[in-house]
Amino acid sequence: MSSTIKDVAKQVNVSIATVSRVLNGQGGYSKATEAKVLNAIKELGYQPNAFARGLINNKSNTVAILFPEVSSQFSSKILRGVEETVHGFGSSVIVCNTASHGQRTMKYLQLLAEKRVDGILFVSEIITEEYYDKLESMHTPVVLVATESYQYPLPFVKVDDKHAAFTATDYLMKMGHHKIGMISGNKEDIIAGQPRIDGYKQALANKGLTFDEKNIVHSKGFSFTDGLDSLPNLLEQAPDITAVFAASDAIAMGAISSAYKMGIKIPEDLSVIGYDNLPISEMSIPPLTTVAQPLEKMGSVAANMLFSMMNAGQKIESRIMSHTIIERESVRIL
Amino acid sequence: MSSTIKDVAKQVNVSIATVSRVLNGQGGYSKATEAKVLNAIKELGYQPNAFARGLINNKSNTVAILFPEVSSQFSSKILRGVEETVHGFGSSVIVCNTASHGQRTMKYLQLLAEKRVDGILFVSEIITEEYYDKLESMHTPVVLVATESYQYPLPFVKVDDKHAAFTATDYLMKMGHHKIGMISGNKEDIIAGQPRIDGYKQALANKGLTFDEKNIVHSKGFSFTDGLDSLPNLLEQAPDITAVFAASDAIAMGAISSAYKMGIKIPEDLSVIGYDNLPISEMSIPPLTTVAQPLEKMGSVAANMLFSMMNAGQKIESRIMSHTIIERESVRIL
DNA sequence: TTGTATGCGTTATCAC
DNA sequence: GTGATAACGCATACAA
16 A cells, blocks of 8 residues: 555665654654655655654643534634644644534544544533543543533633623623623523623622612523523513623624514614624625624634643643623614 | 453453453353343443454445535534434544645545544535545545546435526526526536536527527625625626526625625515525525425435445445525515 | 453664 | 664464
């Protein structure tokens, strides 16, 4: 099939040791033999065998990334950042779609353990004891992205969700709104749910506004249909609100579509601010004002952390990425 | 570090051959030893080493997929389908972002060759001679997704672009439109560009309508901003059109946003039909009528083809996937 | 039913 | 400068 180091050696009449040396540029050979070897490599179309190398070096030049859902704009953006920097290190990235399913995730980890991946990125997942034990047994660097673990000492890179929600709500108030509703996403979600609710409440309190339970509706998740379904409920509970903070861009898009159906004009009748700054927020009508997470950057930062851990072997500090308000046209100045 | 087959053998006082046998369930050992071995494996937390296995079997249980851009909804959907079926086969998928860049692509192929991936999926790319030669030298099954090669005998899975464009245009005519414009995307694109233009023209001709060059504008690409920029031009050239066929959903979304800015109502003043049926088409205001490509399905079909090729070693037939019109609310009945 | 020995393609440690 | 050769962890042909 594919030619080996042995074939090259034979062709040039040197030992495999020598070939290996020039292959790795270690020196200890004459210019002449180097040229001959290099030439033979070209001629034979020799490809180093990653299996053999891995066996010796215990290194696969591969990292894995696990998502609850690969095919979301959210995941895609992170993946983009990860892929770019991983490729820069000469490594490859394996993607895994866990569907937030425990058994499936464990099966993946097993596979990744056998493949001896050099590092693992966990996106938007809660780390269970089962996962953690497995990860520990693998002795593989791990970094969390857009999530964190309160139980286990895993480094993470994410935005401060509570702070970001505070900023979004505060922005609305700065624009003159006092009656502000919220579509919260899943409040059971300890990472992306509750903290954003807390941030919203705190911003209100900070300006001396009292929080009213009627101004918030808790959707099941963070999707478009969640927004679509929730806005009518919110408006029924709280007809007097002039603005709504949606816990995700998808929810915001759903709310906007819902408003459109009900003949409510955005932002004339109702202002909307989202969360994430996905590509869809640009495509919205009107374009969506939102608080941005630097997703691609987060991916690349996380990947860099992984490589630091592999090389230095040291524990790495977590990173809180800064969020920013992207002003577009879905919020009206009151 | 990690324990090996040898450790297991020692623990149970059998030979490594025996351990290997029960590991692979080949039979040829007593129930008693099997139990003991299995037990020791659990106890020691033994993990098979994929490097060693790969070295012997010449199989990595890994396939690679190359995209011009990983972080698009288009790519994501395909990836989702691929990941699902590949995982079903107990393999992993490596993602590569080529950026449609020759050198970068070649570097990827080199890496994949060294890793001895079992198969390669090429999405939305033109296969150059350089790529093909490299692929040939790798002796690795390849299947093309959402593209095809006129020069090289590579199996593909895609929609019939010309036919789909015909269907879209024909749908518009069935809804009573006679003056139909098109925003074509990149007409130099031999796979996704020209065929869709041809389909549009043919649908017109089929109903006895004459094609007018003024009714079409060729954007640089297939993106949102292409649609945003192109609609005004189209409307200037052809003020009397009542409907437009956009060569992608992103273009359609851009056109709709553009119309919104110009105070043109969709679909009352102008009907729009897209192409792809990405998730965004649901989120559009109004929801976008479009011709759907079954992207996720295409991914899974392509992956299945890959495994057939690996196992059977046989050449595989290409697959033309059927497209369908998804009726939503962006087309008005005239 | 089980064990021994060889080889897969490299790298690395010795020698020379 | 260069060449043998022993690992790396596993599968398998061949013996027993």
